[in-house]
Amino acid sequence: MINRLVEKIKKTGAPIVVGLDPMLKYIPQYIRQTAYAEYGETLAGAGEAIWQYNKGIVDAICDLVPAVKPQIAMYEQFGLEGMQAFQKTVDYCHEKGLVVIGDVKRGDIGSTSEAYAAGHLGKVMVGSKVCRGFNEDFATVNPYLGSDGVKPFIKVCQEEKKGIFILVKTSNPSSGEFQDRFLQEDGKPLYEAVGRQVAKWSEECMGDTYSYVGAVVGATYPEQGKILRSIMPKSFILVPGYGAQGGKGADLVHFFNKDGLGAIVNSSRGIIAAYQQEKYAAFGERGYADASRAAVIDMREDIAQALK
Amino acid sequence: MINRLVEKIKKTGAPIVVGLDPMLKYIPQYIRQTAYAEYGETLAGAGEAIWQYNKGIVDAICDLVPAVKPQIAMYEQFGLEGMQAFQKTVDYCHEKGLVVIGDVKRGDIGSTSEAYAAGHLGKVMVGSKVCRGFNEDFATVNPYLGSDGVKPFIKVCQEEKKGIFILVKTSNPSSGEFQDRFLQEDGKPLYEAVGRQVAKWSEECMGDTYSYVGAVVGATYPEQGKILRSIMPKSFILVPGYGAQGGKGADLVHFFNKDGLGAIVNSSRGIIAAYQQEKYAAFGERGYADASRAAVIDMREDIAQALK
Numbered sequence: 163m164i165n166r167l168v169e170k171i172k173k174t175g176a177p178i179v180v181g182l183d184p185m186l187k188y189i190p191q192y193i194r195q196t197a198y199a200e201y202g203e204t205l206a207g208a209g210e211a212i213w214q215y216n217k218g219i220v221d222a223i224c225d226l227v228p229a230v231k232p233q234i235a236m237y238e239q240f241g242l243e244g245m246q247a248f249q250k251t252v253d254y255c256h257e258k259g260l261v262v263i264g265d266v267k268r269g270d271i272g273s274t275s276e277a278y279a280a281g282h283l284g285k286v287m288v289g290s291k292v293c294r295g296f297n298e299d300f301a302t303v304n305p306y307l308g309s310d311g312v313k314p315f316i317k318v319c320q321e322e323k324k325g326i327f328i329l330v331k332t333s334n335p336s337s338g339e340f341q342d343r344f345l346q347e348d349g350k351p352l353y354e355a356v357g358r359q360v361a362k363w364s365e366e367c368m369g370d371t372y373s374y375v376g377a378v379v380g381a382t383y384p385e386q387g388k389i390l391r392s393i394m395p396k397s398f399i400l401v402p403g404y405g406a407q408g409g410k411g412a413d414l415v416h417f418f419n420k421d422g423l424g425a426i427v428n429s430s431r432g433i434i435a436a437y438q439q440e441k442y443a444a445f446g447e448r449g450y451a452d453a454s455r456a457a458v459i460d461m462r463e464d465i466a467q468a469l470k
Numbered sequence: 471m472i473n474r475l476v477e478k479i480k481k482t483g484a485p486i487v488v489g490l491d492p493m494l495k496y497i498p499q500y501i502r503q504t505a506y507a508e509y510g511e512t513l514a515g516a517g518e519a520i521w522q523y524n525k526g527i528v529d530a531i532c533d534l535v536p537a538v539k540p541q542i543a544m545y546e547q548f549g550l551e552g553m554q555a556f557q558k559t560v561d562y563c564h565e566k567g568l569v570v571i572g573d574v575k576r577g578d579i580g581s582t583s584e585a586y587a588a589g590h591l592g593k594v595m596v597g598s599k600v601c602r603g604f605n606e607d608f609a610t611v612n613p614y615l616g617s618d619g620v621k622p623f624i625k626v627c628q629e630e631k632k633g634i635f636i637l638v639k640t641s642n643p644s645s646g647e648f649q650d651r652f653l654q655e656d657g658k659p660l661y662e663a664v665g666r667q668v669a670k671w672s673e674e675c676m677g678d679t680y681s682y683v684g685a686v687v688g689a690t691y692p693e694q695g696k697i698l699r700s701i702m703p704k705s706f707i708l709v710p711g712y713g714a715q716g717g718k719g720a721d722l723v724h725f726f727n728k729d730g731l732g733a734i735v736n737s738s739r740g741i742i743a744a745y746q747q748e749k750y751a752a753f754g755e756r757g758y759a760d761a762s763r764a765a766v767i768d769m770r771e772d773i774a775q776a777l778k
Contacts, residue, residue, distance in 0.1 A: 183582075186596070194597070203597035235582045239589035240596075241603030245553050269612065270575055271642035271710075274491075274543045281547035288494070288548075289502070289511035295549030304577065306614045307640050308647030332615050334579035339616030343663060344654040352660065355651060402579075 163299045163324045164369035167261050170228030176462045179263060180223055181430025182216055182251060183233040188435040189215045190447035209243035216251045219434055220258055222451035226458050229261035231428055252298055264298030269311045276314040284318040300325040302378060305356050319367050325374040330356050330390060333380025333403030357393040364397045372398050381409025388416035399425045405432030411464035433457045471607045471632045472677035475569050476731060478536030484770045487571060488531055489738025490524055490559060491541040496743040497523045498755035517551035524559045527742055528566055530759035534766045537569035539736055560606055572606030577619045584622040592626040608633040610686060613664050627675050633682040638664045638698060641688025641711030665701040672705045680706050689717025696724035707733045713740030719772035741765045
């Protein structure tokens, strides 16, 4: 799947992943009204609104980008009905040929991580039958529990040729609270130790040029990105924090390798709710999907300029 | 909810939480066969088997213990149908008067943690209506993203009088890989820094004697438990790792305060699959729920002896 991701990035010229992180306030009123008219102001109504909204965006951007990244929390908040919208979205993106990165940030003790890995990337046996749960192509993984918590994901990646991105240095303002603590052993921050471990894990699961084991490093920390890029040469970096969170095109150059690859940049709000920005306001509510398309094209250009 | 948990622990004399972490191999064959006969060897069949199995255990133990802890990964692996079994289990445990700790280990950047907190502990607005998702009473939270990732949970705890347990020192063999790294600032391990931060957070959200903000510390690390008990005096400690993972009654004494409170010990496999152990084999498959009940009574006695 990492080979497929690399190939699709080359083909589209867009090292971009669109974050499908729907909030009800982003969804045009006409979509919400139609959904509520059919299902009521209920969790099912919210799920339907999210699904219709996502579908419009996916149709508008699927030829431009290699991948999407649904943030499962935005679905999980609506309970089972939200999870249904998540599943429909994952399946629809697959139909449209997109690589799906499940932003699930799971991670637990060994036997439990096995279950998460099976549910999101792998398969389960029910009696004599093989069944698949959510079936994304990549998942994000939290490293706090150490190798026990990560290896079950790597095992499934090896079996299924799927991938993971491990949280190393996250994009949020307080990410440094624990991740930046300097370690006694070498005077370097914790995130570097996590990065070195990701580099080791990445060797266990190589695609043609990059590993199935990648990392998450926020666009909001470009200097740290530069160091982590060199620590984890074989890992793709999933870069959140571009756009709405403050990361700029010029900040991104450090996250890429000299081959122009090695990073994929996420934008969520900046694309899916583009029509709510002044810049794209002319599209109007009914043109929300076209506004998303325009925002992707602008982002592609912004990154291309930065990488020149 | 922390007050209610304390009250129920006093009433039952059992600082015990039963981990409802079903695996198909634990489920008696007759339950699986009935479920597969109705729904096929499908995710729905697995979900039905899990739900029927859980129901039997909950009926058998609900008067003995204050709380249950379903591990969501064990449901999530069966996709939407597994999540349905999770929801049914949570709702049924509430009907039976049990406190439900959702072992979800969620945690993300601020806006995303808000969504997780809403979905598991709080509410969402859909149009003009208030809706609730999974609606557990407590959730477990991963601290790797720092305060941004934790505070949205604390806010919901304040509003809803619910609680969280933050991962500090987990029970698994490799938990030390990052959690035990010594910090340059004070020569102490990372988990102590996390514990000190939990102590700060716990003050923002106090019940009568204990905080709504608790911690997870594994029974498998009793010496670390002793230190963390003193660092976080107001936090309840959720203690996994007893029984199947190797933690013994005698190890538990350090996790409790002098008031005999302050900790709640989890056992999953050791209780829900008790009938598969030699000790409880006489109950047989059909007596699996009674075997669970016997195992709870033995565990209560083991802990009482240790705390004498």
